Amino acid sequence: MGEKTPKGGECRQLTASNIKAFIGSIDTVLCDCDGVLYHLETVIPGVPEAIHKLKSLGKPVFYITNYSIKTRKEFLKKLTALGYPASEDNIIGSAYATAQFLRQKRNYKGKVYVIGSSGLAEELQAAGLKTEGVGPDSTQDNFKAAQDFVPDPEVKCVVVGLDEQFSYLKAAKATVYLQNKDCLFVATNPDRGLPTPMGRTLPGWTPIYCLRHSLVYSRCLFYPEFQPSMTSRRNKKANCQMIKSKYPTTTCHP
Numbered sequence: 001m002g003e004k005t006p007k008g009g010e011c012r013q014l015t016a017s018n019i020k021a022f023i024g025s026i027d028t029v030l031c032d033c034d035g036v037l038y039h040l041e042t043v044i045p046g047v048p049e050a051i052h053k054l055k056s057l058g059k060p061v062f063y064i065t066n067y068s069i070k071t072r073k074e075f076l077k078k079l080t081a082l083g084y085p086a087s088e089d090n091i092i093g094s095a096y097a098t099a100q101f102l103r104q105k106r107n108y109k110g111k112v113y114v115i116g117s118s119g120l121a122e123e124l125q126a127a128g129l130k131t132e133g134v135g136p137d138s139t140q141d142n143f144k145a146a147q148d149f150v151p152d153p154e155v156k157c158v159v160v161g162l163d164e165q166f167s168y169l170k171a172a173k174a175t176v177y178l179q180n181k182d183c184l185f186v187a188t189n190p191d192r193g194l195p196t197p198m199g200r201t202l203p204g205w206t207p208i209y210c211l212r213h214s215l216v217y218s219r220c221l222f223y224p225e226f227q228p229s230m231t232s233r234r235n236k237k238a239n240c241q242m243i244k245s246k247y248p249t250t251t252c253h254p
Helices: 020-025 049-057 072-081 094-105 118-126 141-150 168-178 206-211
Strands: 028-032 061-065 092-093 111-115 128-134 157-159 183-187 194-197 202-204 239-244
Touching: 049 061, 049 183, 072 092, 094 118, 094 157, 094 183, 111 168, 118 128, 128 194, 141 168, 157 168, 168 206
Parallel strands: 028 061, 028 239, 061 092, 111 128, 111 157, 157 183
Antiparallel strands: 194 202
16 A cells, blocks of 8 residues: 555654655755754754755755844854854844834834844844834833833834843833824734743743733734745745744744
């Protein structure tokens, strides 16, 4: 009997007899980073060699990550240090994807209030957008500061990512901006937890969690780190293979 063809979403074991056909059917490889290429700062043995092999076979490799803290330049430095063949053009992070979404899909040209990292702000600025909000923002009387807050009329968009300096005052400012129905509300990714070397899970979407029951949460756009248009500039009808560690946290639209 012939080999049964798996249905969509099913797994099939690769053997010496079918691996050549499988590799030949792939045009482009989309590879998650943490958990696939490395664990935090430690490379996963054998994976750099596998990526080099795919490249030698003429398969374009894109590195995809929903980690919004770093810029593509920072990811490039890390990947190169770990032995992976990479260029900035083949790295798609959620900070970069969010910036491109605002400029290309929404044609947004105003200022952005950012709850997130300096890396997220840098990617937005590289796309030609002005930003504010990054860094510590807390006082001895946050409630009074929130009451006295005067919103910047140039801000017509709130972008939320992982923010190690998140505070009540930041949440209050975001809520004030978002009470304007024309203000965009974009989240870089919906990750609920972050793994640690100790085996613990830390909160990953605290800012979104704090806003989710407010009057503005239903308008939030969770923009994934990968969209077809980001690779279609080279492969308009590419047959892509996604290599991931955890599917619910990285969204790939076919």
